[in-house]
Amino acid sequence: xxxxxxxxxxxxxxxxxxxxxxxxxxxxxxxxxxxxxxxxxxxxxxxxxxxxxxxxxxxxxxxxxxxxxxxxxxxxxxxxxxxxxxxxxxxxxxxxxxxxxxxxxxxxxxxxxxxxxxxxxxxxxxxxxxxxxxxxxxxxxxxxxxxxxxxxxxxxxxxxxxxxxxxxxxxxxxxxxxxxxxxxxxxxxxxxxxxxxxxxxxxxxxxxxxxxxxxxxxxxxxxxxxxx
Amino acid sequence: xxxxxxxxxxxxxxxxxxxxxxxxxxxxxxxxxxxxxxxxxxxxxxxxxxxxxxxxxxxxxxxxxxxxxxxxxxxxxxxxxxxxxxxxxxxxxxxxxxxxxxxxxxxxxxxxxxxxxxxxxxxxxxxxxxxxxxxxxxxxxxxxxxxxxxxxxxxxxxxxxxxxxxxxxxxxxxxxxxxxxxxxxxxxxxxxxxxxxxxxxxxxxxxxxxxxxxxxxxxxxxxxxxxxxxxxxxxxxxxxxxxxxxxxx
Amino acid sequence: xxxxxxxxxxxxxxxxxxxxxxxxxxxxxxxxxxxxxxxxxxxxxxxxxxxxxxxxxxxxxxxxxxxxxxxxxxxxxxxxxxxxxxxxxxxxxxxxxxxxxxxxxxxxxxxxxxxxxxxxxxxxxxxxxxxxxxxxxxxxxxxxxxxxxxxxxxxxxxxxxxxxxxxxxxxxxxxxxxxxxxxxxxxxxxxxxxxxxxxxxxxxxxxxxxxxxxxxxxxxxxxxxxxxxxxxxxxxxxxxxxxxxxxxxxxxxxx
Numbered sequence: 001x002x003x004x005x006x007x008x009x010x011x012x013x014x015x016x017x018x019x020x021x022x023x024x025x026x027x028x029x030x031x032x033x034x035x036x037x038x039x040x041x042x043x044x045x046x047x048x049x050x051x052x053x054x055x056x057x058x059x060x061x062x063x064x065x066x067x068x069x070x071x072x073x074x075x076x077x078x079x080x081x082x083x084x085x086x087x088x089x090x091x092x093x094x095x096x097x098x099x100x101x102x103x104x105x106x107x108x109x110x111x112x113x114x115x116x117x118x119x120x121x122x123x124x125x126x127x128x129x130x131x132x133x134x135x136x137x138x139x140x141x142x143x144x145x146x147x148x149x150x151x152x153x154x155x156x157x158x159x160x161x162x163x164x165x166x167x168x169x170x171x172x173x174x175x176x177x178x179x180x181x182x183x184x185x186x187x188x189x190x191x192x193x194x195x196x197x198x199x200x201x202x203x204x205x206x207x208x209x210x211x212x213x214x215x216x217x218x219x220x221x222x223x224x225x226x227x228x
Numbered sequence: 229x230x231x232x233x234x235x236x237x238x239x240x241x242x243x244x245x246x247x248x249x250x251x252x253x254x255x256x257x258x259x260x261x262x263x264x265x266x267x268x269x270x271x272x273x274x275x276x277x278x279x280x281x282x283x284x285x286x287x288x289x290x291x292x293x294x295x296x297x298x299x300x301x302x303x304x305x306x307x308x309x310x311x312x313x314x315x316x317x318x319x320x321x322x323x324x325x326x327x328x329x330x331x332x333x334x335x336x337x338x339x340x341x342x343x344x345x346x347x348x349x350x351x352x353x354x355x356x357x358x359x360x361x362x363x364x365x366x367x368x369x370x371x372x373x374x375x376x377x378x379x380x381x382x383x384x385x386x387x388x389x390x391x392x393x394x395x396x397x398x399x400x401x402x403x404x405x406x407x408x409x410x411x412x413x414x415x416x417x418x419x420x421x422x423x424x425x426x427x428x429x430x431x432x433x434x435x436x437x438x439x440x441x442x443x444x445x446x447x448x449x450x451x452x453x454x455x456x457x458x459x460x461x462x463x464x465x466x467x468x469x470x471x472x473x474x475x476x477x
Numbered sequence: 478x479x480x481x482x483x484x485x486x487x488x489x490x491x492x493x494x495x496x497x498x499x500x501x502x503x504x505x506x507x508x509x510x511x512x513x514x515x516x517x518x519x520x521x522x523x524x525x526x527x528x529x530x531x532x533x534x535x536x537x538x539x540x541x542x543x544x545x546x547x548x549x550x551x552x553x554x555x556x557x558x559x560x561x562x563x564x565x566x567x568x569x570x571x572x573x574x575x576x577x578x579x580x581x582x583x584x585x586x587x588x589x590x591x592x593x594x595x596x597x598x599x600x601x602x603x604x605x606x607x608x609x610x611x612x613x614x615x616x617x618x619x620x621x622x623x624x625x626x627x628x629x630x631x632x633x634x635x636x637x638x639x640x641x642x643x644x645x646x647x648x649x650x651x652x653x654x655x656x657x658x659x660x661x662x663x664x665x666x667x668x669x670x671x672x673x674x675x676x677x678x679x680x681x682x683x684x685x686x687x688x689x690x691x692x693x694x695x696x697x698x699x700x701x702x703x704x705x706x707x708x709x710x711x712x713x714x715x716x717x718x719x720x721x722x723x724x725x726x727x728x729x730x731x732x
Binding site for chain 1: 529555557560567569581585627630
Binding site: 064069076165201 | 303312430450451455459
């Protein structure tokens with residue numbers, strides 16, 4: 001019977017083996033979700049009726065599907081279409097796609113709320129100065145909306161990095177899968193390895209949400225932003 | 229591998245629907261888990277929010293710590309931790325179960341209402357939901373403000389009575405929109421119990437795939453069932469909210 | 478009037494089923510100060526927003542130095558740059574310091590360089606006596622200070638005319654004086670202004686003409702003397718009496 005690994009060994013093992021994919025999936029998911037999410041928000045706030053309707057429908061759709069189901073839909077659907085791509089990349093792609101599409105739905109809400117929080121009188125003043133609609137948006141609304149979105153966005157980051165744990169279900173080697181590997185090899189410390197896993201995730205989420213969350217909200221209120 | 233022609237999706241759907249009894253039993257179990265998790269999350273969340281707001285230095289920090297930790301860690305990790313805890317501590321869990329059976333349209337449906345796995349899943353979901361609900365409740369309690377509590381105490385009410393009769397009734401009404409959000413989307417998260425062998429909707433989907441070899445259509449069907457369920461719950465809560473509104477609150 | 482700066486011709490505007498403006502016309506010469514007053518809902522704010530086309534009228538035209546600003550071939554943004562606006566709720570850009578609030582129009586609309594814009598902004602802020610607050614954010618300023626920055630923002634663009642939409646209505650009483658003083662100063666310096674306000678002291682001091690807007694039409698117009706000595710209609714008489722009760726004391730705020 002082999003000796004049980006020590007605490008630092010478990011931690012290093014999970015990080016060394018799994019951190020790369022965890023971060024890769026998180027960053028890609030958030031980034032694509034950001035681009036898509038801002039577009040959807042703009043569609044809903046400034047777009048024609050059809051665009052706004054589409055954006056609203058998109059949000060409802062991707063907020064109502066469990067992430068793991070979405071991952072499976074892509075994991076089983078993509079190989080048929082992209083049969084020429086390496087299976088591991090396809091699995092990664094499925095998860096990234098699922099994470100991004102889901103995150104876009106939530107980020108769209110975040111940015112829509114932020115844009116609407118900027119008092120409309122400021123847009124009026126900008127246009128009165130002679131700025132066109134898109135100029136007013138670029139120089140007056142967007143800078144403030146982005147700042148207002150920071151607290152909610154830091155929360156979204158936490159959600160996506162936690163959700164990346166589901167990638168383990170389709171065999172991607174990230175942090176949760178690594179913890180699983182530890183637990184099946186050393187069955188005495190099943191629960192412990194998951195506790196350590198949880199603490200690792202916590203270290204990645206709590207500092208960020210603490211700094212950019214409520215504290216940031218209070219700072220913004222002091223500037224008088226977001227009263228609309 | 230040559231690009232395969234997708235066989236008729238309608239045809240596939242009909243084959244999958246032959247296993248409607250599996251899908252239905254999975255759906256019922258999902259709803260069962262959802263209901264209990266929501267309830268547990270409600271009461272525990274309310275307690276946590278009150279502790280955070282009104283508890284002493286020590287209690288409020290414990291409550292805060294719990295809420296922040298649960299919200300900062302993946303549900304999957306929490307689930308596995310709870311599930312494996314007894315065996316790691318060498319506590320036997322036994323093979324007990326409580327189940328119910330009934331027959332619909334000549335198909336026998338059996339649902340395990342409670343066994344070790346279901347209990348672990350329920351606990352994980354409930355404890356998790358409690359942390360998120362606690363945040364909503366705390367926000368609502370804070371929005372009621374301290375002035376009304378001061379007014380109540382100046383009338384001679386004890387702090388607890390003031391919280392019970394003045395703050396909470398208003399807080400609970402104010403929290404309805406945010407809470408409805410959590411309540412409507414909680415069914416989504418119950419799928420995580422698949423990973424510990426509970427036969428929920430997602431798990432039954434795998435069964436059907438194993439029998440029929442039709443994967444994409446099955447998972448899309450499951451996705452649709454979730455969307456429809458969530459939309460119905462959401463609309464239902466909306467209607468409830470409109471019917472019980474108080475002006476100015 | 479031989480060469481009016483502003484000509485407003487037969488403006489009609491309705492919202493939903495309500496006809497707010499029913500054929501309003503007037504002219505404004507260089508250096509003139511027109512004060513528009515009347516009961517709320519009479520369309521005064523709407524009129525201002527029709528003039529700078531933020532809310533284009535259903536019927537009617539607006540001419541700036543003879544040019545129809547709503548003509549299809551005209552760039553409306555360039556036109557708006559020539560019409561300044563000061564808002565009841567200031568509408569300062571909350572993420573910009575005072576100096577940047579004043580200079581952003583110069584940079585983004587008129588194409589000034591960063592240094593030119595800053596220099597001009599400083600100059601204008603001095604004229605409204607806010608030069609000590611250039612690096613403050615709107616949230617750090619009182620209402621009166623914010624409105625003065627708002628006036629500076631409009632002044633900096635060197636507009637042909639400045640529209641004032643109840644500039645002091647949202648201010649605490651002790652802050653009204655400083656804003657009225659600034660408005661008085663720029664009026665005396667020859668700025669062409671249309672001011673929607675209830676501050677009759679201001680009107681008495683600098684208005685070239687006063688217009689009473691009621692039920693969407695100009696009910697009466699004339700010099701301040703006309704209104705305060707012998708107004709024609711009963712309605713105007715009563716309204717002025719009400720105003721005097723509410724705002725009569727403010728005249729002492731002006732130097």
